[in-house]
Amino acid sequence: MSSVIPFARLRVTTDNRTHRPGECAHHNIKLDSRGGIVTCRDCGASLSPFWALTMLAEQYELALDHARRLEDRLARADSRILELSAELDGQTRTKGRLEPAST
Numbered sequence: 001m002s003s004v005i006p007f008a009r010l011r012v013t014t015d016n017r018t019h020r021p022g023e024c025a026h027h028n029i030k031l032d033s034r035g036g037i038v039t040c041r042d043c044g045a046s047l048s049p050f051w052a053l054t055m056l057a058e059q060y061e062l063a064l065d066h067a068r069r070l071e072d073r074l075a076r077a078d079s080r081i082l083e084l085s086a087e088l089d090g091q092t093r094t095k096g097r098l099e100p101a102s103t
Ligand SMILES: [Zn+2]
Pocket: 019, 021, 024, 025, 026, 027, 040, 041, 042, 043, 044, 045
């Protein structure tokens, strides 16, 4: 009996996936329009179309919330710029009155 394993039986494969299925949120999906198949580009998992639709709806809602927060920050920044501008105008007018006229 031989303990030598013939090389023909050995097969080495490499795994090029960047995420493991258990660690992946499957946010990078691939749609096969012909077969109606949804897979994850990162881990290669097969996903149900319903799951993919739900995930996309959640991501869309998160993106809308983010856009709303950015709009709110922009509105507050605009308001603050107007306040500071009015304050600066007031200081300029007051300063102009107090300064002695140079002749
Ligand atoms: Zn994945």
